[in-house]
Amino acid sequence: MRTFVSVADTGQFQHTAAEMAITQQAVSKRIAKLEGDLGVRLFTRTARGTQLTIDGQVFLPHARELLRAEQRAVDSVRPGRRPLRIDVINRRTAPAALLRDFHRGYPDLQLDVLVLDDSGVDVAIAAVRSGSIDASFRAVTIPARRLPDDIKVMRVVDEPHQLLTGPAHKLATAPAVTPADLVGHRIWIPGILPGTEWATYYNDLAAEFGLAIDPIGPNFGTEHLLDVLADSATLASLVGEQTRLLWPTHYDLRRIPLYDPTPVYPHSLIWHRDNSHPALATLHHHLASIRPRRFDTGIWMPAWATRQA
Amino acid sequence: MRTFVSVADTGQFQHTAAEMAITQQAVSKRIAKLEGDLGVRLFTRTARGTQLTIDGQVFLPHARELLRAEQRAVDSVRPGRRPLRIDVINRRTAPAALLRDFHRGYPDLQLDVLVLDDSGVDVAIAAVRSGSIDASFRAVTIPARRLPDDIKVMRVVDEPHQLLTGPAHKLATAPAVTPADLVGHRIWIPGILPGTEWATYYNDLAAEFGLAIDPIGPNFGTEHLLDVLADSATLASLVGEQTRLLWPTHYDLRRIPLYDPTPVYPHSLIWHRDNSHPALATLHHHLASIRPRRFDTGIWMPAWATRQA
DNA sequence: TAGTCGCACAACCCGTTGTTGTGGCTCGCC
DNA sequence: GGCGAGCCACAACAACGGGTTGTGCGACTA
Numbered sequence: 299m300r301t302f303v304s305v306a307d308t309g310q311f312q313h314t315a316a317e318m319a320i321t322q323q324a325v326s327k328r329i330a331k332l333e334g335d336l337g338v339r340l341f342t343r344t345a346r347g348t349q350l351t352i353d354g355q356v357f358l359p360h361a362r363e364l365l366r367a368e369q370r371a372v373d374s375v376r377p378g379r380r381p382l383r384i385d386v387i388n389r390r391t392a393p394a395a396l397l398r399d400f401h402r403g404y405p406d407l408q409l410d411v412l413v414l415d416d417s418g419v420d421v422a423i424a425a426v427r428s429g430s431i432d433a434s435f436r437a438v439t440i441p442a443r444r445l446p447d448d449i450k451v452m453r454v455v456d457e458p459h460q461l462l463t464g465p466a467h468k469l470a471t472a473p474a475v476t477p478a479d480l481v482g483h484r485i486w487i488p489g490i491l492p493g494t495e496w497a498t499y500y501n502d503l504a505a506e507f508g509l510a511i512d513p514i515g516p517n518f519g520t521e522h523l524l525d526v527l528a529d530s531a532t533l534a535s536l537v538g539e540q541t542r543l544l545w546p547t548h549y550d551l552r553r554i555p556l557y558d559p560t561p562v563y564p565h566s567l568i569w570h571r572d573n574s575h576p577a578l579a580t581l582h583h584h585l586a587s588i589r590p591r592r593f594d595t596g597i598w599m600p601a602w603a604t605r606q607a
Numbered sequence: 608m609r610t611f612v613s614v615a616d617t618g619q620f621q622h623t624a625a626e627m628a629i630t631q632q633a634v635s636k637r638i639a640k641l642e643g644d645l646g647v648r649l650f651t652r653t654a655r656g657t658q659l660t661i662d663g664q665v666f667l668p669h670a671r672e673l674l675r676a677e678q679r680a681v682d683s684v685r686p687g688r689r690p691l692r693i694d695v696i697n698r699r700t701a702p703a704a705l706l707r708d709f710h711r712g713y714p715d716l717q718l719d720v721l722v723l724d725d726s727g728v729d730v731a732i733a734a735v736r737s738g739s740i741d742a743s744f745r746a747v748t749i750p751a752r753r754l755p756d757d758i759k760v761m762r763v764v765d766e767p768h769q770l771l772t773g774p775a776h777k778l779a780t781a782p783a784v785t786p787a788d789l790v791g792h793r794i795w796i797p798g799i800l801p802g803t804e805w806a807t808y809y810n811d812l813a814a815e816f817g818l819a820i821d822p823i824g825p826n827f828g829t830e831h832l833l834d835v836l837a838d839s840a841t842l843a844s845l846v847g848e849q850t851r852l853l854w855p856t857h858y859d860l861r862r863i864p865l866y867d868p869t870p871v872y873p874h875s876l877i878w879h880r881d882n883s884h885p886a887l888a889t890l891h892h893h894l895a896s897i898r899p900r901r902f903d904t905g906i907w908m909p910a911w912a913t914r915q916a
Numbered sequence: 917t918a919g920t921c922g923c924a925c926a927a928c929c930c931g932t933t934g935t936t937g938t939g940g941c942t943c944g945c946c
Numbered sequence: 947g948g949c950g951a952g953c954c955a956c957a958a959c960a961a962c963g964g965g966t967t968g969t970g971c972g973a974c975t976a
Contacts, residue, residue: 311923324965326923331964338684343923345973352739353684356692356719360680367676371669375647375662383665410665430661620954633934635954640933652954654942 301328302340303361306354310347374410381408382577385422385434387496388413390520392457392540393435393565400584407577418494419568423449426570432578433569437495439602448571454585456562457538458597461554466531474555477507477598485511486533488523500536502600503561511536527551538563559598608670610637611649615667619656683719690717691886694731694743696805697722699829701766701849702744702874709893716886727803728877732758735879741887742878746804748911757880763894765871766847767906770863775840783864786816786907794820795842797832809845811909812870820845836860847872868907 304314315322333340340354386393401409422434438451463470490496504511528549613623624631642649649663695702710718731743747760772779799805813820837858854860
C-alpha cells in the first residue's frame, strides 16, 4: 500500500524503488500483486513513467487513509508520546459528553477513550497509578484520606437522574416524581456489576428511599432494556439527565424529572500527580473553563460523595 | 490485525484458529509478532483463554478502524457494486459544496469524489461513457446537438463570481465593482490549464470585457495565490461566490461582488443514460429537491452556456 | 537507426510464516 | 493432593511469498 502511494506520488517505479531501498522489479511485483488482488489496473504504464488510472485516482485517497489509520493504531500504544488515554464508566453518560466537547474544542489533540469494563474505582486508580491510563472519570467511593498521596481527584460534574418509563407505565404521565413515589415500583438497571461504584451508588439510593432497584439483572445491552421498558407497565429505569440514549421513535419512552430530592451522580476526574502528559493539562484547563452545574439543595447523593465537597 | 480482532472478540486463540482455518500455533505466532512490532503486550494469557490488556483495549478500536478502512479501499474499486463515483472540477467550488450537502443528507451512501485533473469536459464525457465514473460536474462547452445520444446533461447551479483582493488593492474598498471597472487591472487565476472548460470560460470573459486575465501562470497552489494577493496592490483574482477558501485571518482579503453584469459560471451534471447505479437516482432526487439559484437578468455567461438553458 | 529510459518477465534464493510435535502452566475434579 | 483437561508457547521442519539479479521489449529522442 505504501508502495502504491509512493508510486502515485512520484510517478515512477524507479523513484519509489530508490526511496524504499528495494529494486525496481520488486516495486513492479508489488504493484502487480496489488492490481491482481483488487482486480483492476491502477496505473497506465508509459514510456516515461506511470500515470494513475481513474480506478487508481479513486483508490489513492483510500490508500492514504489506510496508512493514516495504521499510524494512529501504532501511535495509540507507543510507549512515551502516545495519545491521552482516558477511562470512562461508559460512553453515554455525562463524562463521555464532556470528552466529546473537549475533542471538539481541541480537535488536534489525539485522544483515546476507553471503558475499563467490569471494574470499580479501585481498578481505575490502580491503572492511573501504573501509568497505563492518564485519567479516569469515576464516582469516588473511597474517603479522601484513604486515597494514595500521588492520586489527585477533582469533582467535575453532578448528573441529576431522571425516571425512564414506557408510555404504559403508571408514572408515565406524571410531570415529575419524587423518590418516595417510586416505592413499590420495580426499577431495573441492568448491566451494573457488583463491586463497581455504580452498584454502590444504586444500592445506597435504594437503601435511602426503600426502593426496589434491581441492578444485577442479566445485561443484554441498552437496546434490550429500551425494548422491555417500551412495553412494560410495571418496569422503569433511572438514567442520568445528560445520558444519551437512542431509541426507535415509535417506542415513545419518557424521561421524567425527579425532585425532592433529586438523586445526582457525582463524576470526578482521577489522575496521577506526576503525569506530565501535555494534553492532560489542556484537559484540566478545559474542565476549568466550563462552569459545571453543581447543586446544593434539593438533591441527594450518597454520604461518601457529599464528604468530598 | 484481523487475527488480533478475532482473538479479542473470542477470547481464545483456538477459536480464532478454527475460524481462520489455521492452527493455534500460527495464531500464537501472529499475536506474538504483532506484540513484538508494537513493543507492548496486547493480551494477558490465562489458563482458560486470554484477556485484553489496557494497551490491547486501546488498540482494539484502532484495529477495527483499520480493517474498515481496508474494506472501504477495496470496495472503492470493486467492479460491480462500487460507491458512486463523481468527478468535480475541484474540491472548493459550488459542486463540491453540493456534494457535501448530498452526503450530509444521505450519509449511508458511499461516495467517491475525485478530480479528473488536467482534463476538459470531453475527457469527463469519455470517462462517463466508458463507465469509469458515474457522473461529472462540469461546464459544458459543447453544443447539445454535438453531444453523444447516450450522454445526459442537466444544468445544476449558476455560481456568481466575485473579485478577490488584498487590502492594499485599489478596488479593495469598493462596495461592488463592474467588469468594466476591471479593465486595466491584472487578474490572476493560476492553475487553469489550457483545454479545460475553465480556460474557455475565462478566455471568453476576458474577450467580452477586454480584461487582462492571466489564467496560465505557474500554479503553486491556492495558498501561494492567497499569499501573493494579500500583499499585492495590483493583482486580484476571481472566485466563485460559493467557493471555499481558507486564509490566515491577518491576511484580510476581501470578496467584492460583481454586477452589471455579474459573471456566473454554469455547472452542469453529466451522466450516462444507461447508468443504473442506485445512488445516481438518489443524487438526481436530491438535486431536484434543492431549489438552485438561477439568474436571468444582470448576469453574463458565455454564449455556449446561454444556449443550453 | 541507434541509444536511452522505464517497466515486465524469468530464474533463483532467502526469510517469513505456516505446520507438526511437544512441553509447561493453571484450574477443577475426584 | 494427584490427575486430567484446557490453553498457550517453544522447537524443528516445510512451503510459499517476496526479494534479487539478469534480461527483454516498447516508446520516445537524437
